[in-house]
Amino acid sequence: MTPALLEAIGVSKTFAPRERWGGGVRAAVAAVHEVTLALRTGETIGLVGESGCGKTTLAKLLVGLTAPSAGEVLMQGRPLRRLRGPELLKARRSVQMIFQDPMNSLNPRMTVEETLAEPLLIHRVAGDRRARIQALLESVRLSAAYRSRLPRELSGGERQRIGIARALAVEPDALLCDEPIASLDVSVGAQIVELLRALARERRMALLFISHDIRAVASLCERIVVMRQGRLVEDAPTDQLLAKPCDPYTALLLRSAALDLDAVPAL
Amino acid sequence: MPLLSVKDLRVAYTQEGEPVRAVDGVSFELERGEVLALVGESGSGKSSVALALTRLLPIPPATVSGLVRFDGADLLSMPLEPLRAIRGGKIAYVFQEPATSLNPVLTIGEQVEETIQLHTGARGVGATQAAVEWLTRVGIASAEERLHSYPHEFSGGMQQRVMLAMAMAARPALLIADEPTTALDVTIQVQILRLLRDLQRTLNLSMLLISHDLTVVERIAHRVAVMSEGAIVELGPVAQVLKQPAHPYTQALLRARAAMTLRSARP
Numbered sequence: 269m270t271p272a273l274l275e276a277i278g279v280s281k282t283f284a285p286r287e288r289w290g291g292g293v294r295a296a297v298a299a300v301h302e303v304t305l306a307l308r309t310g311e312t313i314g315l316v317g318e319s320g321c322g323k324t325t326l327a328k329l330l331v332g333l334t335a336p337s338a339g340e341v342l343m344q345g346r347p348l349r350r351l352r353g354p355e356l357l358k359a360r361r362s363v364q365m366i367f368q369d370p371m372n373s374l375n376p377r378m379t380v381e382e383t384l385a386e387p388l389l390i391h392r393v394a395g396d397r398r399a400r401i402q403a404l405l406e407s408v409r410l411s412a413a414y415r416s417r418l419p420r421e422l423s424g425g426e427r428q429r430i431g432i433a434r435a436l437a438v439e440p441d442a443l444l445c446d447e448p449i450a451s452l453d454v455s456v457g458a459q460i461v462e463l464l465r466a467l468a469r470e471r472r473m474a475l476l477f478i479s480h481d482i483r484a485v486a487s488l489c490e491r492i493v494v495m496r497q498g499r500l501v502e503d504a505p506t507d508q509l510l511a512k513p514c515d516p517y518t519a520l521l522l523r524s525a526a527l528d529l530d531a532v533p534a535l
Numbered sequence: 536m537p538l539l540s541v542k543d544l545r546v547a548y549t550q551e552g553e554p555v556r557a558v559d560g561v562s563f564e565l566e567r568g569e570v571l572a573l574v575g576e577s578g579s580g581k582s583s584v585a586l587a588l589t590r591l592l593p594i595p596p597a598t599v600s601g602l603v604r605f606d607g608a609d610l611l612s613m614p615l616e617p618l619r620a621i622r623g624g625k626i627a628y629v630f631q632e633p634a635t636s637l638n639p640v641l642t643i644g645e646q647v648e649e650t651i652q653l654h655t656g657a658r659g660v661g662a663t664q665a666a667v668e669w670l671t672r673v674g675i676a677s678a679e680e681r682l683h684s685y686p687h688e689f690s691g692g693m694q695q696r697v698m699l700a701m702a703m704a705a706r707p708a709l710l711i712a713d714e715p716t717t718a719l720d721v722t723i724q725v726q727i728l729r730l731l732r733d734l735q736r737t738l739n740l741s742m743l744l745i746s747h748d749l750t751v752v753e754r755i756a757h758r759v760a761v762m763s764e765g766a767i768v769e770l771g772p773v774a775q776v777l778k779q780p781a782h783p784y785t786q787a788l789l790r791a792r793a794a795m796t797l798r799s800a801r802p
Contacts, residue, residue, distance in 0.1 A: 318720040453576040454747055455791035462794070480720065483795040524722040527750050532729040535674045 271345030272306035273442045273474055274330055274363055279303045279339035281325050299325040301498040302339065307442055312468055312475040314485030316521065317495035323478045327446045331365055361391050364435035368447035370427035374419040380430055381415040387437040404433040408463060425456035432463065442474040449484060461488050482525045486510060494518045537564040538708060538741050544601035546583045546592065557583040559765035568739040572752040574788070575762035581745045585711050589622045606708060624654040627702035631714035633694035637686040644682030647701050654705035669700040673730060692723035703734060713745040728754060749792050753777060761785045
């Protein structure tokens with residue numbers, strides 16, 4: 269079997285104890301605890317959990333933005349922490365990331381064209397840059413008129429599309445999406461989910477879609493992983509997880525998402 | 536006679552010298568014990584309506600016109616002093632971000648008691664007792680001990696419970712809840728909604744519920760007004776509007792929701 273695009277093996281991330289302002293010490297926090305997870309070619313996995321469960325820390329570990337305290341992250345079978353120079357650049361190219369707040373993840377002084385040109389320069393992508401940027405805009409369903417715009421001249425949904433186009437610039441094998449629709453209006457979020465679905469299919473690109481919203485995750489991903497307090501509590505194909513959740517916390521998330529008020533005990 | 540009657544409400548701001556019509560001729564009525572939801576996406580004017588009703592928008596820069604009649608009083612033209620007694624008294628507010636609505640340097644007890652003193656005239660032990668009663672009623676365990684806690688010692692869900700206790704302690708006739716659960720995790724969201732619904736029913740409270748989530752609206756509201764670009768584009772009983780949406784914008788909202796429904800999770 270070919271190695272997974274991205275694999276976490278028993279990965280943990282512990283934040284050291286810290287002195288509290290005004291006295292006392294905050295105990296060490298295990299943000300991610302012994303997580304094992306693999307993302308294979310063309311797979312769409314949804315990672316769902318509530319605030320503070322460690323979703324974003326796990327995403328950062330998977331792309332090497334932070335180092336694990338224990339365990340190993342593999343990119344195409346090779347330990348990420350051992351990669352250096354051109355090899356690291358190549359590995360990073362294969363896994364790209366998009367973020368929750370597209371305003372904060374775009375440079376406010378760079379036009380759309382400059383934003384999209386940057387990864388092409390860094391990764392020395394050959395070919396006609398102008399034509400490439402044109403194609404990237406088309407792939408996220410934006411017209412060429414957007415080339416000269418600045419982030420502040422874009423709506424939230426348009427900014428997220430630029431974030432996606434920037435990630436696509438280097439033709440990654442996998443896209444990590446960290447709460448990409450959490451800051452967007454419902455209808456705009458639905459369009460971004462549709463776009464990601466189409467892109468994943470067209471390009472046979474794997475997706476790891478991180479969200480607190482199990483509805484969005486279930487509508488996009490073929491497999492769902494549920495995270496709670498730094499641990500993965502359930503990992504199952506979407507249909508199976510929705511129909512027959514094994515972990516009580518998954519069941520609670522599903523009940524809550526359905527907003528069935530009568531299932532909540534009255535005070 | 537309806538408790539609240541709003542006629543041709545208009546709110547305008549000036550942005551970079553250009554007038555922006557945030558609310559463009561909104562009219563609706565709210566009966567006693569009725570829940571009316573205002574839905575629409577960011578920037579549609581929902582929150583401007585909520586704030587303009589009791590002149591909470593700073594004028595200038597905002598300009599507000601129209602007629603707002605509440606329980607026989609003309610809120611837009613009455614003197615400020617009696618209006619102040621209505622704000623937070625007969626008309627209470629709960630906002631999206633409980634953390635920014637609470638004063639970080641005062642204890643929970645001080646804040647709840649302050650509202651009780653201002654709006655019910657209770658003092659000393661009586662005010663403390665009422666605070667404990669309301670905190671218990673909204674689901675704060677060992678409320679008497681928690682009086683001495685500071686807001687940062689409470690989770691987001693507990694902070695929103697405190698906000699509800701403060702709002703309800705003044706015995707309002709109308710509660711304006713502006714995205715009261717948007718900032719909360721889904722498992723907490725369902726609890727707070729249940730609490731809101733139970734309070735509304737037992738106290739026969741009128742409620743103006745602002746939300747972008749049609750499922751929230753479906754669970755709590757009797758009627759719904761759909762807002763787009765500062766105007767109400769559709770208004771009717773919730774069941775009817777959700778079943779047979781007349782306006783294209785409402786239809787788009789419903790499509791976005793349908794795209795993210797947990798099919799297999801539905802009973």
